[in-house]
Every structure is written in structure tokens, then in C-alpha cells.
Amino acid sequence: MHSKRVNIIGGGLSGVECALYLADRGIDVTIYEMRPKKMTPAHRTGYLAEMVCSNSLKSEEITNAHGLLKAEMKILGSTLLSFAEKHRVPGGKALVVDRERFSRDITGFTEKVCQVIREERGIDELDGTVVVAGGPLASEKITHSLKKYTGEYLYFYDAVSPIVSSESIDMDWAFMGSRYGAGEDYINCPLTREEYYGFVEALLNAEKHIPHIKEDLFFEGCLPIEEMARRGKETLRFSLMKPVGLKIPEKFKNTFAIVQLRKENREGTMWNIVGFQTRLKIGEQKRVFRMIPCLKRAEFLRYGKIHRNTYINSPEVLDRYLKLMENVYVIGTLTGVEGYVEAMATGLLTGINIYREIIGKEPLLPPEGTMMRGLMNYLHDKKKDFQPMNANFGLLPPVHGRGKEKRKIAAVRAIRLIDEWRRDYGI
Ligand SMILES: Cc1cc2nc3c(=O)[nH]c(=O)nc-3n(C[C@H](O)[C@H](O)[C@H](O)COP(=O)(O)OP(=O)(O)OC[C@H]3O[C@@H](n4cnc5c(N)ncnc54)[C@H](O)[C@@H]3O)c2cc1C
Known part of the structure; x- marks a missing residue:
């Protein structure tokens, strides 16, 4: 009872x-x-x-x-x-x-x-x-x-990493595949050398949120993407944006770095930008993340953030x-x-x-x-x-x-x- x-x-x-x-x-x-x-x-x-x-x-x-x-x-x-x-x-x-x-x-x-x-x-x-x-x-x-x-x-x-809607991803600028052929399928978004350095520069100069509460500090295991960029211009392309372990199609042969999107729900209507947890302001997330060619017209269903919760x-x-x-x-x-x-x-x-x-x-x-x-x-x-x-x-x-x-x-x-x-x- x-x-x-x-x-x-x-x-x-x-x-x-x-x-x-x-x-x-x-x-x-x-x-x-x-x-x-x-x-x-x-x-x-x-x-x-x-x-x-x-x-x-x-x-x-x-x-x-x-x-x-x-x-x-x-x-x-x-x-x-x-x-x-x-x-x-x-x-x-x-x-x-x-x-x-x-x-x-x-x-x-x-x-x-x-x-x-x-x-x-x-x-x-x-x-x-x-x-x-x-x-x-x-x-x-x-x-x-x-x-x-x-x-x-x-x-x-x-x-939290941002999530974009599947219909807003431009697949002409992306390809499917998993690193080393393992696990689920990702959408891979290639960037050329110029696109990569332009993206890193934009990340470094973008406006960020000031935390609401004092103890709201981030921790090493899960750094905001802009903090990783601040640690060195090559940091991202040797970590979460590394273009390795993938069968890169001929049309993307100038790939210098890769952003991966992972399916967020069963239906595949929502895709998570892997590792893009961030403190960038919402307007800045839109501006900077849309520099990734396949996300030019991305519709953001959720924005990235990092806070105590x-x-x-x-x-x-x-x-x-x-x-x-x-x-x-x-x-x-x-x-x-x-x-x-x-x-x-x-x-x-x-x-x-x-x-x-x-x-x-x-x-x-x-x-x-x-x-x-x-x-x-x-x-x-x-x-x-x-x-x-x-x-x-x-x-x-x-x-x-x-x-x-x-x-x-x-x-x-x-x-x-x-x-x-x-x-x-x-x-
Ligand atoms: C700093 C900050 C800013 C936020 N800003 C927004 C915003 O602008 N817009 C938005 O949509 N969401 C915001 N959120 C997220 C979230 O929507 C709100 O926190 C919302 O109030 C959550 O509702 P809740 O009922 O889960 O928790 P709360 O509304 O926080 O209620 C929890 C209550 O439990 C009490 N409590 C905790 N532990 C105990 C205990 N052991 N015994 C008795 N009482 C206890 C607390 O005092 C509090 O009153 C913010 C969150 C944080 C932390």
C-alpha cells in the first residue's frame, strides 16, 4: 500500500x-x-x-x-x-x-x-x-x-556539447565512418588547413561566459574546446579533431582536421558535436561552429556549456x-x-x-x-x-x-x- x-x-x-x-x-x-x-x-x-x-x-x-x-x-x-x-x-x-x-x-x-x-x-x-x-x-x-x-x-x-539537427547538416561536406572501423557510425566533417587555423583563431577570440558561481571551475578531464585551443594551435588537431583512423573519400583529400558528430537519439534526428563542450556565448557558438563547412547552416537544438550540476x-x-x-x-x-x-x-x-x-x-x-x-x-x-x-x-x-x-x-x-x-x- x-x-x-x-x-x-x-x-x-x-x-x-x-x-x-x-x-x-x-x-x-x-x-x-x-x-x-x-x-x-x-x-x-x-x-x-x-x-x-x-x-x-x-x-x-x-x-x-x-x-x-x-x-x-x-x-x-x-x-x-x-x-x-x-x-x-x-x-x-x-x-x-x-x-x-x-x-x-x-x-x-x-x-x-x-x-x-x-x-x-x-x-x-x-x-x-x-x-x-x-x-x-x-x-x-x-x-x-x-x-x-x-x-x-x-x-x-x-x-555539454552542442547538438545540431540532422536535416541542417550539409552531407556534401561530410562523410560517414568510425575511427579504426570500430563502434557506431559518426558523421565526419573535414576541414582543410586554412579552415582549421581560421577556426582555431575564431575560437580564441570568441566571447565567453563568466561563470555564475565562484566554485564553477572546469576540470582537466573535460576541458572546454576554447581552452584546448588556447593551449596550442595544434592541440585540437592532435586530439579530438585528429584526422586519423578514417577512410577519407578522395574528394576530401586535403583534410587537415576532422570534427565528428555522434548520433544523440535513436531516430537520428539529433547529432552531438563530439568534445565541443564550451563556455562560448550562444551567439558565438553559432558563429564559430558554423565555420565548419558541413555545419554552415546548422540548426542548434542545444548549445554547449560547462557548469556545476x-x-x-x-x-x-x-x-x-x-x-x-x-x-x-x-x-x-x-x-x-x-x-x-x-x-x-x-x-x-x-x-x-x-x-x-x-x-x-x-x-x-x-x-x-x-x-x-x-x-x-x-x-x-x-x-x-x-x-x-x-x-x-x-x-x-x-x-x-x-x-x-x-x-x-x-x-x-x-x-x-x-x-x-x-x-x-x-x-
Ligand atoms: C547558477 C544556475 C543558473 C541557472 N540559470 C537558469 C536559467 O537562467 N534558466 C533556466 O531555464 N535554467 C537555469 N538553471 C537550471 C535549472 O533550470 C534551475 O536550476 C531550476 O531551478 C532547477 O529546478 P529544480 O527543481 O530541479 O531545482 P531547484 O529549483 O534548484 O530546487 C532545488 C531545491 O532543493 C533545495 N535543497 C537542496 N538540497 C536539499 C536538501 N538536502 N534538503 C532540503 N532542501 C534541499 C534547494 O535549496 C532548492 O531550493 C540554472 C542553474 C544554475 C545552477
Whole structure:
């Protein structure tokens, strides 16, 4: 039997979204939030659901992946998005909020409908159903207790390479093959001598992000590509861009260096630029990485970055419904989703499934073809190098069409599907 008390560790965006879904259905929820007694290096207040950096929940257009995700969540009754609407400030096509009012209002509301205990907790200290929502800067109590169940699959750093859409890769300037014929197939993007040195020069001069938090330093095992370039003009072509072990077609006989792209999902709609974790600003990533001939018109589904981020290898340790073990769920960025709205989405879905378990029904996944399902599939499908992921159209099954038109077809279908799902299951 499932306990009707739900304990949530972490009153951030995912934890509060989950809590409010359950509280609205009469479930007793306790949120353990360590702030303000113990702060994280990024939070500034003791409010619940604090947005730590930007005050934007990104685009509201459904042809934008974040816009579609929000549209789906609104249909499912996301409480945090309704608070965001209430506290919105002008922001063009984006849902931008007054962060201070937003989290202050949510805190007041949550304290009325849930029990909020301002204490730090670990998994093993709680009974009943436990939801772990400690976020990217989860305290040691969480990481200690998580490690017991995840072992080697708990990470503290996020070194993410950019991902481009398959249709935007110009295969006239690339060829397939794996180094020394082993393993999976890569897309290989050759560069001539001039192209290589031009690329290295651009990397060295590009604008970089300043880290958000002091201890956000990179480590030797996983250097940003621009740092490798800084160590010597030849460093890249003797390491991740080495043009060796490949059968290079005659038409690329002047190849001096090679960039490899690795398939990111089963469908092959998303390709990862191998080893290109970076601190370059987004505009600079577009400009500099498009200097690689086959990426001239690349559509970036995710940008590269490197920062401190605690997350687990969800495909290895969670089930399809984000369950770590009997009565214990993990949600938010700890699962390997990236971004405010994505974190809330995992909270909402877990709220739905915990409620269903309490009332004796089987857990559910949103239908294939929705952005929420795309994210859940990403967290479930095993991959060689699991890295956090944001909402993007590469997560949806392919549809016919081009550019924005194609995204519109996919988005309209997703909204119809989620609406039918909500009605069919009474969510
Ligand atoms: C510095 C930084 C900047 C970011 N900027 C953005 C951005 O601009 N836009 C964007 O979309 N995403 C951003 N993110 C990524 C991510 O979307 C947010 O961190 C988001 O808040 C994650 O939601 P969450 O619920 O997983 O975690 P959080 O919202 O961080 O919530 C986790 C909560 O758990 C609490 N907690 C931790 N350990 C314990 C414990 N043991 N016991 C009790 N409470 C505990 C924390 O105090 C916190 O309140 C940023 C992340 C970081 C680290």
C-alpha cells in the first residue's frame, strides 16, 4: 500500500510543481526546504520556487520547443505557470516574470496548502513516498543518500556539447565512418588547413561566459574546446579533431582536421558535436561552429556549456516514471533535464503519477509526439554518454515539411494529443 503522505526534498521549481498538483487533490504533502537556514551557492532568498538566474521562462510560441512544452503543461493544469502568468512582465514573445513577486506569492500559497519544513534532509531520513527534488546544487545530504542507490551514475559536473539537427547538416561536406572501423557510425566533417587555423583563431577570440558561481571551475578531464585551443594551435588537431583512423573519400583529400558528430537519439534526428563542450556565448557558438563547412547552416537544438550540476544517469537508474526504487522518485534537473520549465514538467508528471498510485491506478506517460513524452523518452533511453537535455524538436518523432511549418505541424499534433490524454485519463 502506498502511504498517503508525500515528502518532497527541495522546494524549488520541480518540487513545488509536484507538491501543488498533489495538494490540490487532497494529498498531505510535506516539503523539506533547507533555505534560508542553509543556502546553495546560487539562490539568494528563502522563497520556494526561486528562479536562480534569468527571469524568463522562454518563448510562448508553440513553434518553439519551450513554448510547446508550456502549452502542454498549461493543458495539464501547471500551477507554477499560472503563477507565472499572474506575475508576468513585458518580454515580447517570451513569458518573463517578476521573479521576486512570483516566488514570494508561490511561497505564501504553498505554505497554506502544504506543510513546509525548513530543514535539510536525505532520502533515508524519511518514510512514506519520497520525492527527491534537490536540483543542480543539491546538498550533500541528498548526494550522499543518492550515491548509495546510484553508485557511479551520479555526476557533479555538466560538460555539454552542442547538438545540431540532422536535416541542417550539409552531407556534401561530410562523410560517414568510425575511427579504426570500430563502434557506431559518426558523421565526419573535414576541414582543410586554412579552415582549421581560421577556426582555431575564431575560437580564441570568441566571447565567453563568466561563470555564475565562484566554485564553477572546469576540470582537466573535460576541458572546454576554447581552452584546448588556447593551449596550442595544434592541440585540437592532435586530439579530438585528429584526422586519423578514417577512410577519407578522395574528394576530401586535403583534410587537415576532422570534427565528428555522434548520433544523440535513436531516430537520428539529433547529432552531438563530439568534445565541443564550451563556455562560448550562444551567439558565438553559432558563429564559430558554423565555420565548419558541413555545419554552415546548422540548426542548434542545444548549445554547449560547462557548469556545476548534480544529476544522475536516469536511463541507468530510474524506471520510465522517474522512480528510483519503491516509494522514491527523482525529479527536476537531478534527472538530467535542463531548464526551469523542463524541471517543472518532471514535477507535474510525477505529481500525476504519485496521485494515480495513491488512488490505485497504473502510472502513465504522455503520448508519443508530445514534448513531455520526448523528454521522458530521453531520460529513459540508454546512451553511451548521458548528458542533460533541454526541450527541443529533435525529441519528437519526425514529421514531413520544412522549418517553422514542420514545427507547427508537430506542435499542433502534440497539443491535440495531450488534450485527448488529459480527457481520457481525467488528469
Ligand atoms: C547558477 C544556475 C543558473 C541557472 N540559470 C537558469 C536559467 O537562467 N534558466 C533556466 O531555464 N535554467 C537555469 N538553471 C537550471 C535549472 O533550470 C534551475 O536550476 C531550476 O531551478 C532547477 O529546478 P529544480 O527543481 O530541479 O531545482 P531547484 O529549483 O534548484 O530546487 C532545488 C531545491 O532543493 C533545495 N535543497 C537542496 N538540497 C536539499 C536538501 N538536502 N534538503 C532540503 N532542501 C534541499 C534547494 O535549496 C532548492 O531550493 C540554472 C542553474 C544554475 C545552477
